[in-house]
Amino acid sequence: MPTALRPASPQLDARPLYRQVEEILLGRIVGGDWPPGHALPSEPELAAELGVSQGTVRKALTELELRHVIERRQGRGTTVSRHNSETARRHFFRLRDLSGSAVISRIIVVSCDEGRAEPWEAAALGIREGDPVHHLRRIRLLDGSPRIFERCTLSATLVPGFGVPPGEFAQELYVYLQQAHNVTIRRAEEDLSAAGADAETAEALGKPVGTPLLMVQRIAYDVANRAVEVRLSMIDTERHRYAVRLD
């Protein structure tokens, strides 16, 4: 069933055609018609279905590709992005060792509880104070040593029934969210500062209280731009650096 992009009646939507195409395609992905890993119709097929030229479809697909919503490969086709440990880390894990190389990371879940949103969590997640949330505490081992203590808060309305067992957890959180809860994280905002280690963090990392740590507050958003997670990471930067490229 072709989507009516340009009805006979005068078009009030003044946005460029390729923006509208982009939104239609994104809608199908967000709505679950095309789940992660699904192969999209070919460009000529999409063009015919939507009643636009292949060039317009291409421009829309290029935008979605830049936002990592889809992946295109010559000869193979276009698929909805699927998180895996590589892409999840490349996009959302900025730590490198002192030589600039990627880091081997292991994750230990300390605890996972249900709770109510504190004011700062509610503000970050765009929900109301007291709304149900899940709390997750994790320790990350970088190259074998405990270097990061993370306190994560997830909006329970977006990931109902969330829960992971304590102990080592091999999977990246965002891969797990996609596979187990059908929630795809697409972007995040981080605010960085320096702080002395608090008691809980100091114990988790085996450092004295007050040790200077890199504190990262992250808010993660899904494909539909909903805030899913707010996370406070306390990072021991003795042997690692948080890498940023400005261009």
Place this chain on the structure above:
Amino acid sequence: MPTALRPASPQLDARPLYRQVEEILLGRIVGGDWPPGHALPSEPELAAELGVSQGTVRKALTELELRHVIERRQGRGTTVSRHNSETARRHFFRLRDLSGSAVISRIIVVSCDEGRAEPWEAAALGIREGDPVHHLRRIRLLDGSPRIFERCTLSATLVPGFGVPPGEFAQELYVYLQQAHNVTIRRAEEDLSAAGADAETAEALGKPVGTPLLMVQRIAYDVANRAVEVRLSMIDTERHRYAVRLD
């Protein structure tokens, strides 16, 4: 004089045409034929001169625009990017106040000397140990308070005769480099960590030695991808945050 993009003899350059166009245009900008602020020929003119279609020129220009080398405006034309305090800050100054708003910043030059490159400086700048460099120390006031102490090292071969007087300095360093030394910074890499304040920094910021500070090491590259500056910034994050977007 048209540039021969596709000679009669078989073309060995297998790169796409638009990449070659991109390189030609970038070459004219780097070479100084088109200085910052200069208006480029129109797309049809470039297409005719280079012997390609306007669509190919457009794709090359789009790439350069994404890299902030040029700026395009409908009806007005395309110009070579010129640093000003707005763009310089938007790209290279990541600090926000606790509400996420931009910050009013003043710069005080503490000292400016000539010197020889230490090993770590030489490694960062891609020069040899002992090569001539300029050292610059600055204090930044954010919203009126001293919050950042910066130690900058510039490669003297790229900015010969560099020098700024001590005291307040209204201009952004990269704007000054472009206007006074014809060097345009286009991108930078930053490595972030947490560290206790050393004696020099503690005095500059009026904080006790050992106060946790955000330490940022930046390497700045010009349009020709040469390392121009390495900078160590010590930042008091009591009332400010370093903002990063991951997408």
Place this chain on the structure above:
DNA sequence: AAGTGGTCTAGACCACGAC
């Protein structure tokens, strides 16, 4: 009114991947 970049089309050919 003239000229610029922005959008959109229709069609050609090529490089790559899967069968």
Place this chain on the structure above:
DNA sequence: TCGTGGTCTAGACCACTTA
């Protein structure tokens, strides 16, 4: 071999800026 996305062309019309 076939279908995919990648490149390239030629030309139309539109929206914006400047004069």
